[in-house]
Amino acid sequence: MARFTRSAALAAVALAAVAPAAAAHKGNPDFRSDTRGLSPATRGVEVQVVNHDDSLELTNRSGRTVVVTGYRGEPYLRIGPSGSVAVNRRSPSHYLNDDRYAEGVEVPAAADPKAAPDWQEVDRTGRYTWHDHRIHWMARTVPPQVKDESERTKVFDWKVPVEVDGRPAAVSGSLIWVGRSGGGFPVAAGISLAAAVLAGALLVVVVRRRRGGPAKEAW
Numbered sequence: 001m002a003r004f005t006r007s008a009a010l011a012a013v014a015l016a017a018v019a020p021a022a023a024a025h026k027g028n029p030d031f032r033s034d035t036r037g038l039s040p041a042t043r044g045v046e047v048q049v050v051n052h053d054d055s056l057e058l059t060n061r062s063g064r065t066v067v068v069t070g071y072r073g074e075p076y077l078r079i080g081p082s083g084s085v086a087v088n089r090r091s092p093s094h095y096l097n098d099d100r101y102a103e104g105v106e107v108p109a110a111a112d113p114k115a116a117p118d119w120q121e122v123d124r125t126g127r128y129t130w131h132d133h134r135i136h137w138m139a140r141t142v143p144p145q146v147k148d149e150s151e152r153t154k155v156f157d158w159k160v161p162v163e164v165d166g167r168p169a170a171v172s173g174s175l176i177w178v179g180r181s182g183g184g185f186p187v188a189a190g191i192s193l194a195a196a197v198l199a200g201a202l203l204v205v206v207v208r209r210r211r212g213g214p215a216k217e218a219w
Contacts, residue, residue, distance in 0.1 A: 027054030030180055033135040033158070035173035042066075042164050047171045050129055053136040054100070056160065056171065057129040069161040071096065071133070074113035083126030086119040097131045101138060134158050136175060146177045153177040 033053035038045050044062030049055070060066045060079040070076035070093030078086045087094050092111045096102045122128070135158050137143050143155045155175040162169050 026050075027052030028136070030178060031137065031155070032176045032178050033173055034176060035135075035171060038162070038164075038169055038171050040169055042169070045164065049135065049173070053175060054131060055129050056132050056135060057127065058171075059127040061126055062164070064165045067163045069163070070094075070113065072113040075117045077128060077130065078117075078119060079126060079128060083124050084121055085123035085125065085128045086121045088117040089120050090115045090118045096133065100131065100136070101140070102133065132160060134160055135173065143177060149177075150179050152179060 027050075029052055031053040033049045035047055035049050035056075037047055042062050042064065044060065044064075045066060046059045046061075048057050050057050058066065058068065058077075058079065060081075060083070063081045065081060066079045067075050068077040070088075070091045072092060074091050074093070075088050076091040076093045077088070078084075080086075090111055090113075092107050092113055095107045095111060096105055099105050137155060142149060143153075145155050146153045153176070155177055157174050158172065160171040162171060
């Protein structure tokens, strides 16, 4: 029984280890969205992709105002020289970014890309991370550019327009299919394995109890 307890504990630990990883997982591990940064470059402005192909993170330490343009050419995000971060509540992009595929998203009538921005401060760190549909594949299917799913393949180049103190610039990059055979511990398999170990140990105990009490353990 003591060994069953240890086995069950180990299985529980395994489940606890992999389940949060599965719950916290974002983006699609079959893809990588690589950024070439801001062009023209501005000292103090840094951009990186977060979670494979899921989000962009922009940090502004330049002492300038950086505005990210939304999908319909409207001001979407603003990071000021003091580090104040604000989103435009009249930007349709603000609402469409709530879902990876923009499914089931209700864009309010007040979200008019031609209207004057309604800025709402959301942070003061000079850094903001947002999901951007321009940097990932907007379908659940494999891109047609991918002929062999085991081979690394460029899907498309992408660009996110920005302004730095009113001057046009852009964050650019490429979306890459890295292949189903690549990368990382198989989380789903790990969860299944841990669950199987726990279920098996429980079954042994139930069978032995039905046979008339504890027997000499074979392991």
